[in-house]
Amino acid sequence: MALQTIREAALSAGLPVKTVRYYDEIGLVRSSARSPAGYRLYDATACHKLTFVQRARQFNFSLDECRELLDLYENRQRPSREVKKLALAKVDFLQQRLATLSDLKQELEALAERCSGDDRPDCPILTAMAGDQDADTAQRRPRSKDEL
Amino acid sequence: MALQTIREAALSAGLPVKTVRYYDEIGLVRSSARSPAGYRLYDATACHKLTFVQRARQFNFSLDECRELLDLYENRQRPSREVKKLALAKVDFLQQRLATLSDLKQELEALAERCSGDDRPDCPILTAMAGDQDADTAQRRPRSKDEL
DNA sequence: CTTGACCTTCCCCTTACAGGAAGCTCTATA
DNA sequence: TATAGAGCTTCCTGTAAGGGGAAGGTCAAG
Numbered sequence: 001m002a003l004q005t006i007r008e009a010a011l012s013a014g015l016p017v018k019t020v021r022y023y024d025e026i027g028l029v030r031s032s033a034r035s036p037a038g039y040r041l042y043d044a045t046a047c048h049k050l051t052f053v054q055r056a057r058q059f060n061f062s063l064d065e066c067r068e069l070l071d072l073y074e075n076r077q078r079p080s081r082e083v084k085k086l087a088l089a090k091v092d093f094l095q096q097r098l099a100t101l102s103d104l105k106q107e108l109e110a111l112a113e114r115c116s117g118d119d120r121p122d123c124p125i126l127t128a129m130a131g132d133q134d135a136d137t138a139q140r141r142p143r144s145k146d147e148l
Numbered sequence: 149m150a151l152q153t154i155r156e157a158a159l160s161a162g163l164p165v166k167t168v169r170y171y172d173e174i175g176l177v178r179s180s181a182r183s184p185a186g187y188r189l190y191d192a193t194a195c196h197k198l199t200f201v202q203r204a205r206q207f208n209f210s211l212d213e214c215r216e217l218l219d220l221y222e223n224r225q226r227p228s229r230e231v232k233k234l235a236l237a238k239v240d241f242l243q244q245r246l247a248t249l250s251d252l253k254q255e256l257e258a259l260a261e262r263c264s265g266d267d268r269p270d271c272p273i274l275t276a277m278a279g280d281q282d283a284d285t286a287q288r289r290p291r292s293k294d295e296l
Numbered sequence: 297c298t299t300g301a302c303c304t305t306c307c308c309c310t311t312a313c314a315g316g317a318a319g320c321t322c323t324a325t326a
Numbered sequence: 327t328a329t330a331g332a333g334c335t336t337c338c339t340g341t342a343a344g345g346g347g348a349a350g351g352t353c354a355a356g
Contacts, residue, residue, distance in 0.1 A: 007333070021335095022313060037321055039334055048278070055277040060252055063312070073274045083273050084265035087256055094253040098246060104208055105242040108235055117232035125231050126221045129203040130196070155302075169304095170344055185352055187303055211343070 003033065009042035013050035020050060028067055029053060060090060151181065157190035161198035168198060176215055177201060208238060 004012070009031075010020045023029040024040060029049045031040035042050070049070060056066045065086060072078045072086075114124040152160070157179075158168045171177040172188060177197045179188035190198070197218060204214045213234060220226045220234075262272040 005333080016314085017334095018314060019312080026312095035321095035334095037334075038336095039321085052277050057312095059256055059277070060249075069274070069277065072271075073278060076269060078269055079267040080263050080269060080271035080273075081265050081267065083271045084260055084263045087260040087263070087273050091253055091256050091260060094249050094256070098249050098253065101208075101242050101246050101249070104206075105239055105246065108207055108239050108242070112232055112235040112239060115228050115232045115235070117229045119227040119229065121224060121226055121228060123228035123231045125228075125235050126217070129200050129207070129217065130221060153302080164344085165303095166345065167343080174343095183303095183352095185303075186305095187352085 003041040003043055004047060006031070006040045006042065009047050009050060012047050013054050015050060015054050023050070023053065023063075026063070028063060028070070060094065061086075065090075151189040151191055152195060154179070154188045154190065157195050157198060160195050161202050163198060163202050171198070171201065171211075174211070176211055176218070208242065209234075213238075 006017055006020055010017045013020070020029070021040070024031050029046060032043040032046045033041040035041055052070060052073065053063075053066045056069050057063075061069060068086065069083070072083050108125075111125045111128055116122070154165055154168055158165045161168070168177070169188070172179050177194060180191040180194045181189040183189055200218060200221060201211075201214045204217050205211075209217060216234065217231070220231050256273075259273045259276055264270070
């Protein structure tokens with residue numbers, strides 16, 4: 001298979017051109033060569049890596065994690081243990097996030113349910129946010145690092 | 149109640165000082181005054197607003213949404229309808245996120261389960277990301293805007 | 297009088313790109 | 327062969343919501 005332009009490579013991996021250029025720039029997936037005019041060129045291996053990263057991204061892995069996974073994938077000696085570790089860590093992460101979001105949704109749903117949603121101004125949602133009932137609970141739960 | 153320094157206000161709202169300064173800077177919650185030396189000073193109302201925003205943030209509202217909620221809260225004429233609309237939109241948003249993350253977690257869990265996780269290098273996780281089975285599915289699902 | 301805690305502004309860093317400007321290159325068509 | 331249009335390049339700016347830290351002013355206590 002011949003070398004591909006950035007557009008073709010991006011298309012085959014299901015990524016925007018800008019993203020592919022970015023991956024090259026940060027050294028995550030380098031273009032395999034440059035044309036005399038300076039155009040990025042991608043061979044089959046590079047295209048493959050782009051696809052790999054695209055999939056890993058769909059599984060919610062960060063670019064740094066993708067880098068690790070690519071390394072593991074490329075290193076034919078790596079033990080599957082390490083990959084599994086990464087995957088399970090991600091599963092844990094997702095589990096946490098799910099629990100938090102689920103709680104959040106329930107609380108918000110409950111508040112919304114008690115709101116008349118008409119022309120009257122009384123609203124339990126605003127009251128809940130304005131009230132001082134658990135001012136120090138907030139202290140103890142200062143917005144976890146892992147956003148969302 | 150006397151005016152409070154930024155630290156005291158931050159503490160009472162359960163927010164980092166940097167955050168309170170940031171809210172002032174972007175005009176979300178302005179400090180009510182400045183000391184002769186230029187120190188930010190917060191009165192009870194300002195502190196109240198900080199707490200309000202902190203709570204709204206815990207409910208996953210963006211700063212822009214917090215601004216809207218604050219407006220609604222301050223405007224004694226607003227109909228509760230608008231607040232409810234915002235809340236329900238957020239609930240919808242959370243619902244979407246939950247569904248996506250849940251799917252993701254299940255897929256990843258399934259993959260991890262099939263990985264031996266030992267010294268051998270074969271790993272279905274990496275295989276799944278490297279495989280070409282649904283190269284165009286990726287095309288049709290080009291990473292939704294609503295991240296995570 | 298000095299130390300240490302607190303405050304100020306200013307600037308860069310983060311994630312993972314998107315949008316756009318200025319300018320070069322390639323191809324197809326008139 | 328000239329030119330239009332698509333495609334490529336680099337560079338710059340912006341996003342959300344602050345965090346980290348430098349340089350420097352301020353305040354209360356010992």
